[in-house]
Amino acid sequence: MTRKLLSWEALLLFILIVVVLINVNLSPFYLGLNNQINLFQLSIEKIIVALAMTLIIINAEIDLSVASVMGLAACTLAYLHAHEQPFVLSLAVSLLIGAAAGAFNGFWVAYAGLPSLVVTLAGLIGYRGLALVLLEDESIGGFPEWFNQVGQQGLMGSVPFSLLLFGLGVVVVWVVLQRSENGRYIYVIGNSADVARYSGVNVKRVKMALFVASGLVSALAGILLAARLGAVRGSTAQGFELDIITMVLLGGVSIFGGSGTLTGVVLSILIILNLRNGLSLVNISGNTQTGIIGLLLILSVLIPNWLASAQSWWARRQESAAQVSG
Amino acid sequence: MNSIRRTIRPEQIREFILVLLIFAAILFFGSQIENYYQPRTFTRIASSVAILVVVAVGQTLVVLMRNIDLSVGSIVGFTAYFVGRAIVNNPELSPLSIVLLAMLMGGILGLVNGIIIAYGRVPAIITTLGTLAIYRSLLVQFSDAQTIITSALPEWLVNLPQVNAFAIGEWELKLIVLIALVIVVIFQLVVTYLPWGRRLYAIGSNPDAAAMSGLPVTRMTVSAYTLCGALSGLAGFLFLARFGNITVVAAQGMELQVVAAVVVGGINIFGGTGSMFGALLGTVLIATLEQSLLRWRIVSEFWRDALLGLLILLAVATDSVILSRLRAFWARGGVEQVQIEN
Numbered sequence: 001m002t003r004k005l006l007s008w009e010a011l012l013l014f015i016l017i018v019v020v021l022i023n024v025n026l027s028p029f030y031l032g033l034n035n036q037i038n039l040f041q042l043s044i045e046k047i048i049v050a051l052a053m054t055l056i057i058i059n060a061e062i063d064l065s066v067a068s069v070m071g072l073a074a075c076t077l078a079y080l081h082a083h084e085q086p087f088v089l090s091l092a093v094s095l096l097i098g099a100a101a102g103a104f105n106g107f108w109v110a111y112a113g114l115p116s117l118v119v120t121l122a123g124l125i126g127y128r129g130l131a132l133v134l135l136e137d138e139s140i141g142g143f144p145e146w147f148n149q150v151g152q153q154g155l156m157g158s159v160p161f162s163l164l165l166f167g168l169g170v171v172v173v174w175v176v177l178q179r180s181e182n183g184r185y186i187y188v189i190g191n192s193a194d195v196a197r198y199s200g201v202n203v204k205r206v207k208m209a210l211f212v213a214s215g216l217v218s219a220l221a222g223i224l225l226a227a228r229l230g231a232v233r234g235s236t237a238q239g240f241e242l243d244i245i246t247m248v249l250l251g252g253v254s255i256f257g258g259s260g261t262l263t264g265v266v267l268s269i270l271i272i273l274n275l276r277n278g279l280s281l282v283n284i285s286g287n288t289q290t291g292i293i294g295l296l297l298i299l300s301v302l303i304p305n306w307l308a309s310a311q312s313w314w315a316r317r318q319e320s321a322a323q324v325s326g
Numbered sequence: 327m328n329s330i331r332r333t334i335r336p337e338q339i340r341e342f343i344l345v346l347l348i349f350a351a352i353l354f355f356g357s358q359i360e361n362y363y364q365p366r367t368f369t370r371i372a373s374s375v376a377i378l379v380v381v382a383v384g385q386t387l388v389v390l391m392r393n394i395d396l397s398v399g400s401i402v403g404f405t406a407y408f409v410g411r412a413i414v415n416n417p418e419l420s421p422l423s424i425v426l427l428a429m430l431m432g433g434i435l436g437l438v439n440g441i442i443i444a445y446g447r448v449p450a451i452i453t454t455l456g457t458l459a460i461y462r463s464l465l466v467q468f469s470d471a472q473t474i475i476t477s478a479l480p481e482w483l484v485n486l487p488q489v490n491a492f493a494i495g496e497w498e499l500k501l502i503v504l505i506a507l508v509i510v511v512i513f514q515l516v517v518t519y520l521p522w523g524r525r526l527y528a529i530g531s532n533p534d535a536a537a538m539s540g541l542p543v544t545r546m547t548v549s550a551y552t553l554c555g556a557l558s559g560l561a562g563f564l565f566l567a568r569f570g571n572i573t574v575v576a577a578q579g580m581e582l583q584v585v586a587a588v589v590v591g592g593i594n595i596f597g598g599t600g601s602m603f604g605a606l607l608g609t610v611l612i613a614t615l616e617q618s619l620l621r622w623r624i625v626s627e628f629w630r631d632a633l634l635g636l637l638i639l640l641a642v643a644t645d646s647v648i649l650s651r652l653r654a655f656w657a658r659g660g661v662e663q664v665q666i667e668n
Contacts, residue, residue, distance in 0.1 A: 118595050118642050125582050126635020132628040242459050255449050291463025294456040301448040
């Protein structure tokens, strides 16, 4: 019973309810459908990358380069568009560049055996550098009308495109994690890559696939961001990795890999969206919000640690009490 | 062969290669850029090394024990700004108390990092990614959107970067460069000879073994992070002196350059190996590339970050492939040596 009460998902649900209740008190418009849909539209890029990042962190790796890959894909698109290439071709090339960037990360991590922290830190700097090489200090916009509409309004009638994409992303990640062989391997590798290898799991291939997927999803997110903003600069999406990693870790995914659930991540995404929205309602600036997200990131690891030591302290106490009475 | 193996270590070969790379870079840019071989070029490189290397020394302390500090850029910006404001408000403060204030300010921010990591058992990467955002947002929050401007600063501070320690003809050694070099030497001695320094290597090589053999891992973590913060605070002071105009985005992204310098300088990101001289060489290489790319006509200056990323990757890749083979070769040599002596 105590274990069930202390479950991370339950705690997240409780926090979410508190945040929502406070927000309802702050503004009558908060629960309106428009506001809720708006929440998703303003953060869909981060959300889908966070879903991919969930898989990577469960696998005991990390990808710090996601925001730079988003920027690189967006800049590639803008660069090709400004050089009068067919738009659909530009889209395809941007996605391909993202996948290639992910494959490059994946090669060094999976096949050369380098730590993903350093490889993707190099990627964070390097891919952002390439984005800057493409656009220098220009800002490029003027995308086709239909493209901008994808970013700015609903595509499928009443259901907005971003909400649809979020649902699709959740289903895909759920199927991968819970219903596919390779998805279960992600947990196994995250627990112990050695054990996984001795059991005949192709660790390298799984890791490589995850990094390619992360690059591809980041590129898609970068393109969506370009569509929503209508213009791209070299610094587009800079610093997004903080929000993305916070979404995953607050969701209860262990930074050491091997554990974490999709339910937790979805709940934490909802918390962060509603929290940011509530902070905006009380006129707290975006900069302070970023600070609060940073605090949340630390607390999301600190509190489970405290809970764990409190639990083991309680267990020891019970044990010694039993010995005394026995 | 064995005598060579006895006198030099693989790490020293790596540092030697780095020196060769720096010379190669200078020769290359010298052939590409007109009037490159001028004292001014090297003074400029040295000035940017001076600030960067102070932070890199602090970062090395932390990385040696298998941690990382991504918040250094925010600490440098934070101290540069608030020390600047303190000077503007109290112009009568003495230079020494200003420097101490900067180090105290940075030290407190570093202490916070250390406590969260050591006592909260939150991984360093998570903690410092969080404080990177927190410190920067505190800076923005309390700055009231104002900027520190050079004209409001006292004259001694504005002139500090121009002060020479000594000069031979047109070749001059700036005082701030000398201070930075002294710090590198001091901390090289600390990590080589002091028990505190040796423990950094022991903990970085194997944290569990170090804890089991009774090393005070938590206290060491807190002190290393506090020192890293204090050194970043000192760098913040140098940053203020060099640039004068400080906005809320000052030193943003510096953590990436510093981590790059440390990794390129041969400090293993998994702890346990590396030296302060390595960190210095890494910083010099990166500053040389950076300052030279600014003046190279053929390639746009925007290539800087792309090259930096590639350089980090190459450094880590060579470390893991070549250096581990060299070490194995050295270790085998040691075994043979023992067998012969027996």
